[in-house]
Amino acid sequence: MTRTDARGTIMIADSDFGDVDIEREIVEEAGFELLAAQCKNEDEVIERGRDVDGVLTQYARVGSRAIDAFTRCRVIARYGTGVDIVDVDAATRRGIQVTNAPNDWCAEEVADHAVALWLAAARKICAYDQATRQGTWQWQSGQPIWRLRGQVFGLLSFGAIAQLVAERARAFGVEVWAHDPFLDESELRSRHVRPVSFDQLVEGSDHLVIQAPLTPGTHHAFDRTTLRRMKPSAILINTARGPIVEDAALYQALTEGWIAGAALDDLEEEPAKQRDWRPHNPLFSLPNVIVTPHAAYYSEQAVTAVRRIAAEEAVRVLTGQNARSPVNEVPARL
Numbered sequence: 628m629t630r631t632d633a634r635g636t637i638m639i640a641d642s643d644f645g646d647v648d649i650e651r652e653i654v655e656e657a658g659f660e661l662l663a664a665q666c667k668n669e670d671e672v673i674e675r676g677r678d679v680d681g682v683l684t685q686y687a688r689v690g691s692r693a694i695d696a697f698t699r700c701r702v703i704a705r706y707g708t709g710v711d712i713v714d715v716d717a718a719t720r721r722g723i724q725v726t727n728a729p730n731d732w733c734a735e736e737v738a739d740h741a742v743a744l745w746l747a748a749a750r751k752i753c754a755y756d757q758a759t760r761q762g763t764w765q766w767q768s769g770q771p772i773w774r775l776r777g778q779v780f781g782l783l784s785f786g787a788i789a790q791l792v793a794e795r796a797r798a799f800g801v802e803v804w805a806h807d808p809f810l811d812e813s814e815l816r817s818r819h820v821r822p823v824s825f826d827q828l829v830e831g832s833d834h835l836v837i838q839a840p841l842t843p844g845t846h847h848a849f850d851r852t853t854l855r856r857m858k859p860s861a862i863l864i865n866t867a868r869g870p871i872v873e874d875a876a877l878y879q880a881l882t883e884g885w886i887a888g889a890a891l892d893d894l895e896e897e898p899a900k901q902r903d904w905r906p907h908n909p910l911f912s913l914p915n916v917i918v919t920p921h922a923a924y925y926s927e928q929a930v931t932a933v934r935r936i937a938a939e940e941a942v943r944v945l946t947g948q949n950a951r952s953p954v955n956e957v958p959a960r961l
Contacts, residue, residue: 633660636701637941640666640687643899644930647770650683653808653938657946667902668765669693676700681941684712686900691717693812702726704937705954707924709731709868711841712900725954726940730787732932733853733924738791740923741866744890745796747773749861750836753917773860776800781832783848784839785810785820792836793820804828824846829853832860841868849873853882862888865921869893878909881916882912891919897921 635823637654637662647663654661664675666687673696676682680699682689685706690730694717703713705727707758711826718725751769758768760953780801782789793803797819805828813880828835835857839845849863850871857863863886865872874895880886891910898904899921924933940950 634658635945636660636662636678637683637784637938637945638662638664638676638679640664640672640676640682640684641935642683642685642936649931649934650938651736653935653942654741657942659942659945664892667900679794680702681945683937683941686708686712688712688900689718690714694718694721694723694822697721702941702950704941706933706937708884709840710954713867713954719955719957722957724944724957726937726944726949726950726952727954728933729952730934732936733926734791736926736929737788737838737866738795740892740919741788741792741838741864743796743868744864744917744919745780745834745836745862746888748864748888748915748917749773757914778802778833779831781805781823781828781835782820783807783825783828783835783837785815786838788866789836789838792838793818801834804832805937807819812835824854825909829856830858832861832933833858834864837863837865837867837871839871847871847873847876849877851876851879854885857886858882859886861886862890864890866892868920869895869897874908874910881910881913888915889916892919892923893921894918900932921954 639650639657651661664677666672666682669688669690669692669820672689672693678698681702682700683704683706691714694714700723702724703718705713708723708727708730710727715725751772755769778801780796780803782793782805784803786809799802804823805815806823806825817823836941856874874896877889881889894908900951944950
């Protein structure tokens with residue numbers, strides 16, 4: 628198919644899936660041309676995508692500068708649920724439909740990963756493994772470890788994924804607390820979860836899982852002030868977005884004993900959004916930190932699903948159909 632006989636062009640701004648076979652099949656079957664790029668900043672999005680009809684993006688920011696530079700774009704489809712990398716207001720003003728993937732595409736995976744990080748940190752799995760590989764065969768290499776049953780397991784946010792985390796955690800005999808200002812307290816209680824304020828969550832949790840979206844209100848929610856209020860025996864788990872936790876503050880909290888440990892699925896610097904990233908973050912030097920590469924969502928099934936969702940949403944909008952998972956409201960085009 629050539630550009631002249633295609634119905635338009637859909638650009639993959641960036642992805643780390645290794646190929647574009649799934650997207651290409653969907654896009655070209657609908658009569659569009661696929662342009663695969665690996666943009667790492669907004670300038671590159673503008674350079675490659677100025678005249679495209681639709682954009683799929685995983686990590687590359689599509690901000691107001693890019694949106695204002697687009698000449699034909701009608702849809703921006705996010706590989707994933709969060710849309711903080713897209714200026715939704717700017718897109719709405721330009722009449723561009725923004726779509727995402729509903730939580731259920733990876734909800735089970737993220738819940739499993741959150742619990743895996745929690746247990747690995749609480750039971751000192753990585754510390755034991757490293758000590759054993761170095762020739763130390765002693766249970767003391769992981770001490771102190773505290774019994775989970777009876778401890779407070781806190782959740783920041785109680786959306787679909789956090790609810791799955793709570794179901795899993797409850798089997799370990801913990802008391803589940805949650806803070807979510809957007810849910811009625813009766814909803815939490817109906818799921819055998821104690822509704823608490825943010826202050827209560829921070830000060831009372833023995834294990835605290837962050838599963839909140841990244842917004843201006845949650846950015847650096849865990850800074851020095853917040854971390855100082857946590858229990859010195861507490862473990863912080865972040866399976867949401869990295870910038871919710873201030874890395875420098877967390878490093879200080881862990882080295883000075885404000886909290887006992889942390890397990891993170893992303894870092895504040897968000898390495899996947901950088902070109903030629905190198906592991907210079909001081910957190911990597913600490914034995915009481917576990918870091919995974921923003922992999923909580925990953926399973927073969929989840930990756931296939933999110934790729935299909937994004938491509939199909941772009942095609943749906945460009946062929947005059949309603950998006951199944953719209954983020955904004957734009958006027959219908961005739």
